[in-house]
Amino acid sequence: MGGVIGLGSLQGLNYAQSVQFENPEDMKRIDHLRRETPMFLYHGAEDSLLPMKSSLASYEYLRNKVYKGSENIQFIVEDDLKHEISEKELN
Numbered sequence: 001m002g003g004v005i006g007l008g009s010l011q012g013l014n015y016a017q018s019v020q021f022e023n024p025e026d027m028k029r030i031d032h033l034r035r036e037t038p039m040f041l042y043h044g045a046e047d048s049l050l051p052m053k054s055s056l057a058s059y060e061y062l063r064n065k066v067y068k069g070s071e072n073i074q075f076i077v078e079d080d081l082k083h084e085i086s087e088k089e090l091n
Helices: 024-036 052-066
Strands: 004-007 039-044 073-078
Touching: 024 052, 039 052, 052 073
Parallel strands: 004 039, 039 073
Antiparallel strands: none
16 A cells, blocks of 8 residues: 545544454564555544544544654644535645
């Protein structure tokens, strides 16, 4: 996978609680692959369908747990954007 794009979304899976690895090295390898996969998150500040705090909590979890020590995650908030896609976001 070349990267992940999340638009007005949230991360709802802590795979370590859902998937059991028989070999601890497999989990380390998967963690490394996740951290090396670029992630771009974009959210509208005025989104009432999926409130900003949900997306922000997802970003904080990803940045502090999954991407800890990596610069491969980016989170952008667009002012005045509701639960829709903007021209700025597409660019």
